[in-house]
Each structure stands twice: as structure tokens, then as C-alpha cells.
Amino acid sequence: MLSRWLDVLRLRIRSLTRHGQVEAELDRELRGHLEAMVEENLARGMTPADARRIALRDFGRLDEVKEASRDARRVALVENLLRDLRYSLRGLVREPTLLLTATASIALGAAGNIAVFSLARELAFGSPDLRDPGGVVAMRVSHSSHVSHQRWRDLDASGALDQIAGYNFGGQVHWFRGDATVAIQSPMLVTANFFDMLGLPLARGRGFTATEARAENDPHLVVVSHSFWQHALGADSAVLGRTLRLDGAAYTIIGVLAPHLRSIAGLGIAPPLYLPLNRSLEPDLLSPGTQRVQLVGRLKPGQSHGAAREALDAVDKRLARIAGDTVYGGVQELGPVGAVGDSKVRQIRAFFTMLSVVSMLIVLIACANVAGLLIARGAARRSEIAIRLAIGGTRRRLVQQLMAEAFWLAVIGTLAGLGLSALAMLAINTITLPIALPIELRLTIDRPVLLCALVLVIVTMIASALLPALSATRPSLVTALHRDEPRRLGRRLTMRGLLLAGQVTVSTVLLVTAFLFLRNLQRSHLTDPGFQVEGVLVTEVGFLRGDDQSAEQQRMLLERMAERASALPGVGAVAFGAAVPLTTKSGSSNGRSIQFEGRERPEHVEYYRSEVSPGYFALLGIRLMAGRDFGPVDRAGAPPAVIVNEEFAGRYLDGRAVGRRFVFAEAEKPVAYEIVGVVANSKSRTIGEELRGAMYLPMAQRPDSRAFGFVFVRAAGEDATLARRLESRLSAEDRSVSVEVQPMRSALTFALLPSRLGAAVLGALGLVGLMLAACGLLAVVSYTVAQRTKEIAIRAALGATRARILGLVMRDASMLVGVGVGLGLVIAAMATRGLSAFLVAGLSATDPVSFIGTTAVFFLVAILASWMPARRGISVSPSIAMRVE
Amino acid sequence: MRPSDLIQGTLDVLILKSLAREPRHGWAIAKHIQAVSNDVLQIKQGSLYPALHRLEQQGFIRSEWEAGASGREIKVYALTRAGRAQLEVECSQWERLSAAIRLTLRNA
16 A cells, blocks of 8 residues: 555656656657557558548547646646736736735734744843753852852762852943043843853853862953944944953953844843952852852753752751851752743743744734635635536646635735834834843844744734635535625624634724733823932932941941032922832832830731932832931941831731831841831832832941932923033042932833833734725724625605615624624633733732723724724615625 | 547556556557457557546556657556456456447337
């Protein structure tokens, strides 16, 4: 059996590929036959001329025989396919409206999909550029994202994994460029073996080796990113060996990374500098309490994640015990880089997963549109197809022809989509987000993207053509020749109707999601941050890392700057603090055990903490509800004072907070803090957060120094030059710090970024979906009305009012839409549950406004889409309508 | 009797049968059928060659070029195993059909 099929296959292929040879053989065979006939005639005693003439006569026409043999060989299969492709392309060109609408639908869907695909790959799912990234794992041990330098070294030396390296990412360093001090955001501080283990590709030079970069030797080496080399160092060809003065020490450049690296930090973040973790940058690096190292490891050859986890778990538990910690040792997570620990990465992944689903839904809507168009066309060609089926065209052959059409639509549409998405990528690449992270996007059309496009072609082709092809060739000659689809009531749920209902379902899900995000944006804008935003300028002051400035010296500098600022014309109140709410530097979230005076036992208290100067609350318009503001009495050495917000007072102290004292239960030397004031609630870390307790300490009493501080200035008017004057005035105060002034409004820009991005992307996608669905609806209703022209005319002739007929037509459309929307709402209610993480407080994932709004929009669209064709149907005079057949 | 008078599909079984004993070339097949049927069945080239090519494509027969008696190369067809099986199937079908027709003509 098998050999037979192989034989058959061989012959078919031969017929196709060796066409000439096969034809020649056929010719030879037939001529041989002819000669045999001639010989036979000669043997009968004919003259040679007669023998040939009669043989030729009997043989019949050579070409006909050849043609018939060729058919028998079924070369047909592929030749037909090519012919179908040619034929259908010509057919499509002759119907530009169909071609244009169908390909535009597919193009829109494909463009969205491709753009989302490449963005998701770049931001969320791409693995970092490393040597053999599959063998690299991230891990979280001892219940902490970062461990101490000592712990890292012990874990690495334990041999549980092949190697373990570590990094610390974020913050900033200052570059003394000679003419100015530049703050460089988010350098990557790495352990000595980082480059050895991960094998980052370099364009020039080398990474530092484990021996030369040992933290104990305080190494001063730096590897710069390609774009830092290009933009900040002027693409200097003699860059290796040059030194950069960073935070007061000279660092030798030993390497330049390859261009466009996906860093281990993920999210498209490209750290400009890679520095060895050392004591100049982290003075307390080697003390066991300083946890600065985020771990990443390379598995031994053949080591599974499970085995690695087990081995490391034992080691870390032992190390923790030795360090006197019996509770927290062990491995909590171990997995591919990007999948571990960072909840932000996970949220972004969830977001992109949702985006991918949404854009796939849009492709399906587009396919449903194309399918609708093709079914309509199939219906118009129904009699032609029926006749062809009747005279022996096989169904398969006809389906193949229709599929050929879909193939062209899919190819042209996807190509156009690819073009559109290339434009979108160019636009996306130029976007800079208003956040202090060195994000570099480099979306290009590369092989995976092309692969994605190919998949789209196949999906769209099948999704948009299979149903129409099958429905158009459904072999029912009799009804087909009647020119109409059966019109009996109850059979109105045709294939097209079902398709439309499905399309409406999908669009509903999409629109609900888009609506939710728009509502989210609107809510976020309306949400009162609880402090004044307009007319406030924020000056960020970056202190040197590792400099020996004490907390008091830092405070004095800030105070001096505030005084200088208040001397400038146009400046009102001034204050300073340790954090700016709603930015990346917005203070800390704490959960501590606190013993309030007069209570029996300590309580667990969750709160946001920041340090502020006197006048801070007044400047930001945060009302003092009780007690007093900080003042000169709250200086270093004075009894510690704190101010809490209303939420804190209400939740933990029954609203009577002023005068209460407490100690931190776990502190080594408990100090009694006194609550001296209560201020109004305000947002601290995100705009969408629920009310949370807050505790403010006076700047003068904070125990430790920080990398930065902030001077707040109330500006009298909208003076654009004030920011610049402020910046130059304050940076003159101390050349060793970096100074950057920006309006408080930018804090809000950052806070609103997630909801804005979500609303923009999903709003756009939702709109596309709605448009596509509306087009589909319009087409279906127009078509059914056209089908029922005669019926409508008869009803009109029999005296039905226009309103009645209009109602009749629109009832059908509404039914389809109703079914679709109903189903869609149910699915949306399930699907949007996963979105709660992105929504502001008080907006539920099943927000009734979004659901009702979507329903309303759809019925409005349904009414509009069916009203126009229905009117046209009514306006046809009965006598004309009856003659249509 | 002309091939067009043959019931459709009968030609295939005739060709298979004529190849059952030995491989033949096209002309020989036509001659053989004509001779065996006492000159009743004359197969036209216009039917013969398409049928041969179809059977070959279906894997029931296979062909080879051989040196003929006259020194010309001739294309010789032979039954395959599948062809032999097919011949049996078609023969028994034909038997049933013709018996049924005979019965109908005699008794109806």
C-alpha cells in the first residue's frame, strides 16, 4: 500500500517538475503506436502512402489524445491551484471595493497584532542578551530580593550552582564632566564575576574579570553601554583607557557593550554604565546588614531548575543559621530571568498578555468582516456556483477557488499591516517615557516578526474563508436557482448572522475593556492627590554616593538652598524633604511592630514614611488637622517628634493621636516618639492607592544620610524662566551635588502614566474593533434588506406603515446585536477580572458604567447601521421591487 | 462496438485484464482486446492512452521503456500488486452487475 502511494507521489511530482520530459515521452509513445498501425497496414498490402494516411485517419487527432492523457495524469491539482490564484486575483482586482475593505480590515488587525507582538517581545518576554541565556536563572533567597555581599559570595562559593553573580540596579551616580555635574540614572552595579559568568557581548574592549574587580580591592573600572559611548562620549574611538570621574573617583573605561543589548534588568531598560560593586559607591557594602545584591546564577550543565533550587535551598538555610537567622533562610523562587521576584515585571507581562489577546481578538473581528463580505459575494454568485456544481465541478475544487481569494486578501492585508506596523514601530521607538529610567526601544521587523506575520496570513486566510466557502458551495441547486436565500421566518439565523453575532461578541469584550481603561484614566485625573500640584517647583538635589556627608550636613545644605531660593523674585514659600510623593522617589512603605504608650502589647502597623522640613505641609496645601507642624524645636537631639495623617490616627489610635507616644518594638535602643500633629490624608506612592497611614519625621531628626533630597518652592506665577534661574542659583551653592528643577506637575504625569498608556492603547484598539464591527453590521443589514426588497414592497403595497416596516427590519438587526452583546458582556465580566491590578481604587473590574456604556454604544451603532439600508428598502417603489426578479 | 458504447469504467478493467498475463505496450493492449473480443471491442487511441495514464497515476500499472521487436523503443505497461487487487475487485463487480442486468432483462 505504502509503496503504491510512494509510486503515485513520484509520478505526480515527475509530471509537475519534469513537465517537458513527460510530454516528450507521451509524444514518443503515441508516435510508436502510429508507426505500429502503419506497419500493420503495410502488412495488409497497402502502399506506404495509403498505409500512413489510413493510420492517421484511424488514430484521430493527436492533440486531443495528448490533452486527455494530460488530464488523466492529474497534473491538474497544482496547475489548477496556480490557475485559481491567477484567476481569483484578477477577479478581486475587478472588485476594488471588496478588495479594499477586506484588505483594510485585515491590515488594521494585522498591524495591531504585529506591533503588540514586537513590543511585548521587547519589553516583557524577550530574554536578555547573554551567553547561553537558557542556563541562566534568577532567584530569591532568604525572603529578600537583595542579599548581602557576603551572602552572595558564600552562595557562589558553595557550588550549589555552576556560578552565581549579582547586580544592583537603580539609583544614580554623578559624573563630573569638567564643565558640569551630570546625574546618570540607573547604573548597573555588578559583582566581580558578572561579566565572566554572563558573557555579555561587547563591541570594544572587555568586561572586568572576577579577580581584578573584587570588591575588597575597591576596583575603579567601568564598562559603558553602546549608546552612552555614542551620545555621551562622542563615539570616541580611543575610549578604552579613558577615565570617568564618577562620584568623586576616577574610573577607567575598559569596555563598550555591543549595541542594543537587552539587559538583565528587562523592560527595555539599558543601563548606561556597568560598575563593579565597590566601597566607593556603597560604603557599607561589606557589612552583613547591607543587602545590595540581587542574585542571578548559571546552572551546571544538565542541572534542572528543581535540582538547583534544592541544592541552593540547603546552602542558604545553613548560611542563614550561621548568621543567626533561623526563620528566613532558603530559596523562595528560582526560574528564568524576568519571571522571578519583580512584581512590576509580572504586572507588565500580564498587561502584554492581555494586549496580545485583545489584538488577536481584533484580527478575529477583521476576519469575521472579511468572511461576511465573502459570504455576501458567495450569495450573489450562488446561481453560478450551483450551476458549476451541477455540471460536475467538485465541491473541493470550488472551495479551493474561494480559498485562493482569501489567500490573496490575507497576503495583501498582512503585507499592508506589516507596513503599518513598521510605521508604528518607528513612532514607538522615538517615544521617551517621562520616567527616570534609561529605556531604549528598538522595534524592528526581524525574523520573529515576519514569522508572526506568516502565522497571521494563515490564520486570517482560514478564519475568513472556510465558512464562506463551505456555505457558498452547500450543494442545494434548487434553492440556489431561486436566487434568494430561504426567507422563511426563523431561518434568519443564517451563517452570516451567526458570524455577525460572534463579531459583536468579540467587539463587546474589547469595548468593555477599552471603556474600563478610559474610565480609569478619567478617574485618575479626577482623583485628588491630596496635595497642591500647580505652582509648585521641585528641585532634586543628588548627593554624592559614598561621600562622608552626614545627615545633618545634608540637611543644612538643603536648608541653605531653600533660603537662597526664597530670595529669588517670584518665589513664595519654601520647604524641603526627603521624598516627592507619586514619583519613583516617593519615600518608603513600612510595616513595623509598634508599642503605643498605654497599650498592652505591640501592634503591627503599616505606613508610608517620609521626612520633611517645617512648612512642607503648608506649602503643599496639606491641611494640619490637629496639633502643630514641625518647628525649630524639633532639632537633632531634641525629643523625637512625628506627624501622622488622619488615616493613621483613625486606624491605630481611634482618632486621638496628638500627644500619644510610642516606641518601635524591635529597635535595639527603644526611643519614645511623640505624635505632635495630624495632617490630612494625601496620596503617597500611586494615584490609585487606597488610603494608607503615613508618618512624617522632621528632617532635622532623621538618623541616616540619603542619596538625594528635595527643595520645594511655591512659585507666585507661571514663570517659565524661574525653573532655570532656580537651577543655576542652587547649583552655585555647592558644585559637588547635582541639581535638577521640574514642576510638581511632572510627578502627576508619572503617576498617571500606567492608566494613560492603558487607556491610549486599549482605547485605540477598542475603537478599531468597534469600527470593524459596525462595518460588518452595516453590510449584513444592507444585505438582508436587499434580500427582502420584494417582501418589503409587498408589505408596503398591502398598507404596512413605514414605521412598521422599519421596525421589522431593525428588529432582526437588534436581535443579532442583542445576542452578541449579551454573550460579550458575560465573557467580558469574566475576562476583565484579571484587570483589577491596573485599575484605580474605587473602580471595579465589573464597572457598571463601562458595561452599560458598551451596550448603549452597540445598540446605537446597530440602529444606525440598520436604519440606513432599511430606509433605502422602503423608498423603493413596489412596482419596481416586484420586477427585480 | 465503440468504446463510447462501453459502460463507463469498463475500459479500465479491460486494460487491467489484458495486462494480467503479461506486460504489453499500448498498441498491443488495443490489439489484444480487439482479438479476444472477436473484433467487437475496438479501443480508440483517444480513450486508451488517457486510461493508461490514469491507471498509472493511480498506481495500478507501471510503465517501462523497452526495445521493441522492430528496434523502436516502446513503452510497456505491467500490472502492479495494487492493480492485480483492483482487477479482482472490478471483475467481481462486473460479474455482479452483468448478472443483475441479465436477470433484469430476462425476468422484467
